[in-house]
Amino acid sequence: MKVTLLGAGSWGTAMAAQAARHLQSGDVCLWSRSAGQLEGIEKTGENTAYLPKVLLPQELRLEADFQQAIERLSADDLLVIATPMSGLSETVARVLDAAKHSLNIIWLCKGLEPITTLLPHQVVEREDRLHSRGLQHQYGVVSGPSFAQEVGSGMPCALTVASRSADLCGIVQAAFHHGNMRIYASDDLVGVELGGAIKNVLAIAAGIGDGLDLGLNARAAVLTRGLAEMMRLVKAAGGRPETCMGLTGVGDLILTATGDLSRNRRVGLALAAGKSLPEILKSLGHVAEGVLCASAVADLATRLGVEMPITAMMGDVLSGKLAPDQAVKKLMGRDPTVET
Ligand SMILES: NC(=O)C1=CN([C@@H]2O[C@H](COP(=O)(O)OP(=O)(O)OC[C@H]3O[C@@H](n4cnc5c(N)ncnc54)[C@H](OP(=O)(O)O)[C@@H]3O)[C@@H](O)[C@H]2O)C=CC1
Ligand SMILES: O=C(CO)COP(=O)(O)O
Numbered sequence: 001m002k003v004t005l006l007g008a009g010s011w012g013t014a015m016a017a018q019a020a021r022h023l024q025s026g027d028v029c030l031w032s033r034s035a036g037q038l039e040g041i042e043k044t045g046e047n048t049a050y051l052p053k054v055l056l057p058q059e060l061r062l063e064a065d066f067q068q069a070i071e072r073l074s075a076d077d078l079l080v081i082a083t084p085m086s087g088l089s090e091t092v093a094r095v096l097d098a099a100k101h102s103l104n105i106i107w108l109c110k111g112l113e114p115i116t117t118l119l120p121h122q123v124v125e126r127e128d129r130l131h132s133r134g135l136q137h138q139y140g141v142v143s144g145p146s147f148a149q150e151v152g153s154g155m156p157c158a159l160t161v162a163s164r165s166a167d168l169c170g171i172v173q174a175a176f177h178h179g180n181m182r183i184y185a186s187d188d189l190v191g192v193e194l195g196g197a198i199k200n201v202l203a204i205a206a207g208i209g210d211g212l213d214l215g216l217n218a219r220a221a222v223l224t225r226g227l228a229e230m231m232r233l234v235k236a237a238g239g240r241p242e243t244c245m246g247l248t249g250v251g252d253l254i255l256t257a258t259g260d261l262s263r264n265r266r267v268g269l270a271l272a273a274g275k276s277l278p279e280i281l282k283s284l285g286h287v288a289e290g291v292l293c294a295s296a297v298a299d300l301a302t303r304l305g306v307e308m309p310i311t312a313m314m315g316d317v318l319s320g321k322l323a324p325d326q327a328v329k330k331l332m333g334r335d336p337t338v339e340t
Contacts, residue, residue, distance in 0.1 A: 001027065002077040003175050004069045006091055008032035010148035010286060011108055012082025013047045015176065017056050017152050022178035025059040031069040038062045050286070054152035070098045078104050078175050080142075084287040085111030089123050096131035104171050106140045106161065110196035111289040112296040117303070119193045119237075138168040141189060142176075143196040144247035145255035147262070151181070158182040160247050162192035184247065191234045191243025198233065198297055199253040200264045200290030201314050202226035206257035207268020208317070208324045222310060223257055228340065229308040233297070236304040264290040271317065271324050294318050309334060 001023065005016045008030050020028040032038050041047050042062055045055050063069045073079055081091050088109055095105065105124075113123050124139055140163025151157050161172040161183055169185035177183040186192055202222065209218045227250055231241040234249075243249060256262040267288045270280040281288065298315040301308040313331055316322040322330070 001174055002073055003080065004029045004031060004073055005080040005082050006031050007082035008037060008047060010050045013051045014148035014152035015082060016060055018181055019175050020057040020060040026061050029061040029063045029069055029072060031063045031066060035064040038064050051148060051152050067098055070095060073103060075101050078171050081107040085109040085289055088120055089127055092124050092127045093131050096127060099135055102135045102137050104138045104168050106142055106172060108142055110143060110200060111293040112197050114292060114296050117296045117300040121189045121193060138165045139163060140168045141193055142172060143192050145252045149261060154180055156180040158247055160184045160186050160192055162186040162189045188240045188243045190237050190239030192248045194234045194237060194239060195230060195244055195249035196252060197293050198230045199256050201294045201297055201311050202253055203256035203262050203264035204268040204290045205310055205314050207265040208272045211269040211272025212324060223253060226310050227253060229311055232306045233301055233308060236306045263288045267291060291318055
């Protein structure tokens with residue numbers, strides 16, 4: 001089978017390496033919008049800007065031509081959109097315009113669309129209505145606890161593919177479930193995608209707590225009450241709350257909120273140290289999706305009548321309305337209530 005990945009950031013590059021290590025030489029292709037970046041990878045064998053110190057398999061094919069990257073795929077192959085959430089709608093629209101037959105399409109981004117508060121699969125469905133020209137594409141998402149640096153280095157990892165199509169789940173497993181990677185299948189797109197979006201916001205909160213030296217008890221409280229917020233929103237949005245107890249919910253929450261490889265956690269630590277958000281994002285050099293979607297998650301919760309105090313407070317901190325220590329005071333000052 002052939003696989004094309006669109007987007008050569010940390011995660012697209014790591015997943016391309018994972019597929020290329022196990023499929024036939026030349027069957028996995030990584031596309032980037034920057035031809036210069038691909039030349040650098042070709043020369044050094046590494047994606048120095050986004051995944052340093054990971055030697056990429058020689059079997060990986062690099063492609064700067066978008067049309068070629070799509071046209072090499074048959075109806076049985078797999079297309080992976082590996083851009084951040086901000087690039088999803090533009091990229092899927094380009095794919096659908098370029099497609100000459102039906103495709104199997106997944107995305108790896110975690111977040112919500114700002115303003116519309118749409119989940120990734122809802123963004124894709126909107127673009128499908130506008131661009132599919134009657135072709136019946138199959139869609140899904142891959143998510144779960146996975147630092148790119150570890151996956152790129154071939155370390156063990158377990159992920160979830162969620163799709164309404166069991167056939168597509170099988171294709172994704174054939175592409176990635178090899179060696180040190182396990183891929184579990186699910187049909188709960190809402191639960192999987194909301195888990196991935198909310199855990200990033202909670203990782204920023206955990207980073208703030210740790211940066212302010214609030215202690216291990218505080219971190220456990222943020223994670224547990226944050227998980228309760230996630231489960232409430234998933235239920236209200238039509239997903240299954242029990243999905244939050246799996247890899248894409250609590251699994252990714254534990255990883256991102258406690259692992260210093262997390263960009264979102266590092267944003268929280270830096271905010272607690274008094275750095276300004278623009279300064280933090282500039283020095284990060286990567287996307288931190290929790291920053292971009294905290295307000296959208298809070299808006300969606302308000303619209304669905306779901307109480308999410310930690311998430312709402314993070315929205316206020318990230319939009320500059322509240323200082324981190326004021327947010328902590330406000331959260332601790334809430335009235336007593338039952339544990340739900
Ligand atoms: N890194 C990780 O460990 C994991 C990340 N994810 C998720 O995967 C998504 C991507 O993250 P990650 O790879 O880490 O991000 P990075 O910040 O490392 O890289 C982003 C990449 O996307 C490219 N890009 C941005 N917008 C577009 C666009 N419109 N069209 C084409 N390419 C675009 C950038 O290109 P350029 O350099 O030209 O700007 C860059 O190559 C995020 O939603 C993240 O939450 C999920 C699991 C693990
Ligand atoms: O999603 C991730 C791990 O599963 C990566 O988290 P960060 O974006 O916070 O680095």
